[in-house]
Amino acid sequence: QVYLAESGGGSVQAGGSLKLSCATSVTISQPYCMGWFRQAPGKGRDFVAVKYQNEDEPRYADSVKGRVRLDQDYDKNLMTLQMNDLQPEDTAMYYCSVPKGRICRITNPQEATWGQGTQVTVSS
Numbered sequence: 001q002v003y004l005a006e007s008g009g010g011s012v013q014a015g016g017s018l019k020l021s022c023a024t025s026v027t028i029s030q031p032y033c034m035g036w037f038r039q040a041p042g043k044g045r046d047f048v049a050v051k052y053q054n055e056d057e058p059r060y061a062d063s064v065k066g067r068v069r070l071d072q073d074y075d076k077n078l079m080t081l082q083m084n085d086l087q088p089e090d091t092a093m094y095y096c097s098v099p100k101g102r103i104c105r106i107t108n109p110q111e112a113t114w115g116q117g118t119q120v121t122v123s124s
Helices: none
Strands: 004-007 010-013 018-024 033-039 045-052 068-073 078-083 092-099 112-114 118-123
Touching: 004 092, 018 033, 018 092, 018 118, 033 068, 045 068, 045 078, 045 092, 078 092
Parallel strands: 010 118
Antiparallel strands: 004 018, 018 078, 033 045, 033 092, 068 078, 092 112, 092 118
């Protein structure tokens, strides 16, 4: 059974920073990809960032590019998401996700697994 647990969320003012962490039973160097998405109340799942194991750099959604950095610490088996210059529109539940196979659809519940999420709230 794959286990993922997100942490590090909180409430900050606009312009603030948070660092989210994803602890997992998966050896993070093994999946085809791993990433983060978010979901605000009443809205769909939005891709945030993903790291393919065969690529050197993560990919980011345009909405967060330049403000967010995805890192993978293989020694600690931990994936993190550093978020800077947070804005009210970043308010959402954030999830780390790993695909069940070799298709990287990290927001699809039939094709990926994620944890309970961590809440990020940004006030203006």
